[in-house]
Amino acid sequence: MNEWRATGSMQWGWFLLALALLVLLPLGFDTHTMSLLLIWALFAMSLGLLWGYAGLLSFGHAAWFGLGAYTYAIAAVNIGESTVPLLLAILVPAAGAAIVGAMMFYGRISDVYMGVITLVVTLILFNFMSATAGDAYRIGDARLGGFNGIPGFPILNVPGMPEVSLFGVPMYYVCVAALLGCYLLARWLLARSFGRILVGIRENEARCELMGYNVPACKTAVFAISAAMAGLAGCLFANWAEIVTPGVFSLRQTAEVIIWVLVGGLGTLLGPVLGAMALGAVKLYLGEQTVIDNSLVLGLLLIFVVLGMRRGALPTLQGWWDSRRRRLSLAQGARRRLGASSEPTA
Amino acid sequence: MDYAGVVALEILYMIAFLALISAGLAIVFGMMRVINLAHGEFVMLGGYTTIACVKAGVDVYLAMLVIAPLVVGAMGLVVERLIIRWLYGRIIDTMLATWGLSLLLVGLVTLIFGTSAVSVPAPIPGYQLGSYQMGGYNLFIIGITVLLLVFMWAVLRFTRAGLIARGAMQGPEVVAALGYDPGKVYMITFTVGAALSGLAGGVLAPLTGLLPSSGGAYIAKAFITVITGGAAAILGTLSSAAIFGVINQLVSFASTPVIGEIAMLALAIVLLRLMPQGISGRFFRGGT
Amino acid sequence: MSGVLETLDLTMRFGGVQALDRVNFTLHERELRCLIGPNGAGKSTFFKCITGQYRLGHDNGRVLIRGTEVTGASTLEIVRMGVGVKTQVPAVMNGMTVHENLWLAARRLHGWAGSNGVVDEILDELQLGALARSLVGELAHGQRQMVEVGVVLVQRPWLVLLDEPAAGMTGPEVERLAGVIRSINQSASLIVVDHDMEFVRMLGSNVTVFHQGAVLVEGPPAKVLNDPRVREVYIGNRAAA
Numbered sequence: 121m122n123e124w125r126a127t128g129s130m131q132w133g134w135f136l137l138a139l140a141l142l143v144l145l146p147l148g149f150d151t152h153t154m155s156l157l158l159i160w161a162l163f164a165m166s167l168g169l170l171w172g173y174a175g176l177l178s179f180g181h182a183a184w185f186g187l188g189a190y191t192y193a194i195a196a197v198n199i200g201e202s203t204v205p206l207l208l209a210i211l212v213p214a215a216g217a218a219i220v221g222a223m224m225f226y227g228r229i230s231d232v233y234m235g236v237i238t239l240v241v242t243l244i245l246f247n248f249m250s251a252t253a254g255d256a257y258r259i260g261d262a263r264l265g266g267f268n269g270i271p272g273f274p275i276l277n278v279p280g281m282p283e284v285s286l287f288g289v290p291m292y293y294v295c296v297a298a299l300l301g302c303y304l305l306a307r308w309l310l311a312r313s314f315g316r317i318l319v320g321i322r323e324n325e326a327r328c329e330l331m332g333y334n335v336p337a338c339k340t341a342v343f344a345i346s347a348a349m350a351g352l353a354g355c356l357f358a359n360w361a362e363i364v365t366p367g368v369f370s371l372r373q374t375a376e377v378i379i380w381v382l383v384g385g386l387g388t389l390l391g392p393v394l395g396a397m398a399l400g401a402v403k404l405y406l407g408e409q410t411v412i413d414n415s416l417v418l419g420l421l422l423i424f425v426v427l428g429m430r431r432g433a434l435p436t437l438q439g440w441w442d443s444r445r446r447r448l449s450l451a452q453g454a455r456r457r458l459g460a461s462s463e464p465t466a
Numbered sequence: 467m468d469y470a471g472v473v474a475l476e477i478l479y480m481i482a483f484l485a486l487i488s489a490g491l492a493i494v495f496g497m498m499r500v501i502n503l504a505h506g507e508f509v510m511l512g513g514y515t516t517i518a519c520v521k522a523g524v525d526v527y528l529a530m531l532v533i534a535p536l537v538v539g540a541m542g543l544v545v546e547r548l549i550i551r552w553l554y555g556r557i558i559d560t561m562l563a564t565w566g567l568s569l570l571l572v573g574l575v576t577l578i579f580g581t582s583a584v585s586v587p588a589p590i591p592g593y594q595l596g597s598y599q600m601g602g603y604n605l606f607i608i609g610i611t612v613l614l615l616v617f618m619w620a621v622l623r624f625t626r627a628g629l630i631a632r633g634a635m636q637g638p639e640v641v642a643a644l645g646y647d648p649g650k651v652y653m654i655t656f657t658v659g660a661a662l663s664g665l666a667g668g669v670l671a672p673l674t675g676l677l678p679s680s681g682g683a684y685i686a687k688a689f690i691t692v693i694t695g696g697a698a699a700i701l702g703t704l705s706s707a708a709i710f711g712v713i714n715q716l717v718s719f720a721s722t723p724v725i726g727e728i729a730m731l732a733l734a735i736v737l738l739r740l741m742p743q744g745i746s747g748r749f750f751r752g753g754t
Numbered sequence: 755m756s757g758v759l760e761t762l763d764l765t766m767r768f769g770g771v772q773a774l775d776r777v778n779f780t781l782h783e784r785e786l787r788c789l790i791g792p793n794g795a796g797k798s799t800f801f802k803c804i805t806g807q808y809r810l811g812h813d814n815g816r817v818l819i820r821g822t823e824v825t826g827a828s829t830l831e832i833v834r835m836g837v838g839v840k841t842q843v844p845a846v847m848n849g850m851t852v853h854e855n856l857w858l859a860a861r862r863l864h865g866w867a868g869s870n871g872v873v874d875e876i877l878d879e880l881q882l883g884a885l886a887r888s889l890v891g892e893l894a895h896g897q898r899q900m901v902e903v904g905v906v907l908v909q910r911p912w913l914v915l916l917d918e919p920a921a922g923m924t925g926p927e928v929e930r931l932a933g934v935i936r937s938i939n940q941s942a943s944l945i946v947v948d949h950d951m952e953f954v955r956m957l958g959s960n961v962t963v964f965h966q967g968a969v970l971v972e973g974p975p976a977k978v979l980n981d982p983r984v985r986e987v988y989i990g991n992r993a994a995a
Binding site for chain 1: 501549552553557558559561562563565566567568569570571572573574576577682686689690693722724725727728731732734735738739742
């Protein structure tokens, strides 16, 4: 009775089905590509939570993705065992986002300025990391490597056992666990009052404050949580690629995740996941040939979605489905009423 | 003494550079509150147009000062009619659609021109300042920028078109109240903005090798210059270009160009946070 | 004896305009006061100052709520003291249902299930029950106003500040609103800013007339509304003569 359409609900049936499919996937399919798609899905979902539910569009979400990747690489080179680096890869982006977020939200800046500031933060990171070539730029034992990045760091291992690395299929399962785990966390947050306050902030921030909610604090919190998830995705990406380069902070990367979320469906958690996986697959396929350029396709897609299908694929499809059902039941109702005093039509 | 001269010239050049690449975006943002994230690509297209013309034998000055603005202006017109026109008032949607446009343009240019850099030589030779070798073309850029800004200011202040434009900066109702169709005014504005971007791209083309991805470098700087400048298209942009130009160059000279650029970006964040209405909002209320 | 809301020499300037000129105002416990005045008189500025929407500095005077200094306090701090605010610009969540709006407002002070009970009470009081599942954005303007009043009341504030609550309402809705306000007044203090003279007469409470940033006249409605100075300010010299 008290379910809010705006925050969605946990569909356990579909979730368990997806879980089963993902767990069984390695039996028939190559996990390497699928891992990457799951990583992108997690990255997109993190933005989907922030943008779709709290209404906060970050034009620089790649900053946290990249910070997660770099933090992991640097920490792994210095520590050797992967548990602490993994934790740091989640905490450092969260802390960074908390600082930037507090600066923005307690300053009551508008949407446009939030877009500009988040974009500039990503640019700063990109420029900085691209310029750190040479031995002088290092954190501990890790050379930042400038444009070439950091190669050859230890990848994830079983916690406590640095010799047992999680390469190949185990890495895939780690990605599955990360995506599904974060999905559950996001669903949990949305089901609580916090999720409803976020939707309230998105709908009318002024009224939310007049209701007595600390709006800047809530915004900073969801910004940090979203960054933590993006950081986790970045860390997994670093492990997948076995190298981190400044490209993780690129304008391209931050534009892509926005497109995935928008095309997949703003206002849902599943939309961004599906959008990322579908468009990611398209990108990988396009990358293998040179006739159609990936930028071209993405660009056209973004334009069309903004002009025509603003809410994204999933909500639009849901909308068609809902209105079809409504029309069908209206027609059925009408037929029943007419049937009571029916005359055969000519 | 010479060194001071060099530094001063470099600062002037950087200010001119920022103002030049921001002019088109400033007009569009100031008048229409539209944030065109494809602006960098318009500049890039101006560059490619110039280089293609020069390689076809056209005089370089004609290519950069006349043909480039015309070609890119025409593209701007098409873009406005097909995309921007449907999104007025929807500022975030405009940012997204123009971001898509920028990706599209990069893809198209890559398809047509390939991914290797193209360039033309600078038509003005270098000169000596004391013991330093200076690029003569930079002086040309400074000169063109000054001329451009003066011309824009004169148009806005003294012509009827300028009056309509200043009205448009207040809002579409003012334009309508003056008896003009806001839709047409915005269409012309966007076209002019695109032409200015093309001009900037043309003028800057002889500097370095041009790549399809060059737009990316321009958009960030133009973006922060315009937004920090605020609504006053000329005064605001000039003020922020001045601040950023000075900081960028001073820090660059003190350390490295990359650190200079980062300092500029970081300063942008601070200024935006402190002055959400931009420099114009704080200091030049109602100015041009 | 200080009242539930008091302003001392409240002053506000915007550029060259003196919006408020050393306004001294007192609202007593359980009092209902209407603020009226022509456009530009300073009513809205006054409202924004006492609700924290304009953050006050040292030279803006003082505002006290139940003896507590709230000069310079933020809207959040003031609302959390137990003050309910309805702004002139409608502020409700259009994409959510009436029930969801009220529930969210109630939730801050009640538990998850308890909020439902409080919401049902308010839906009853304001006769919004039939609209509970409707999206606020799809309601008529007057209905949306009523929902916003509900959102304010659901937190049971002891001081209620309403800026033009009757705007856009139909005749019967205005009467209902007046009834609601009078019944809240039995346990809370209220300030109502409005232009609608009929509404002000319906409320039948003391009236404060603003003019050019200062209090012109204060008193019972019959006396104030018949005061020649008030008529002059609203209608102009010749008509009053």
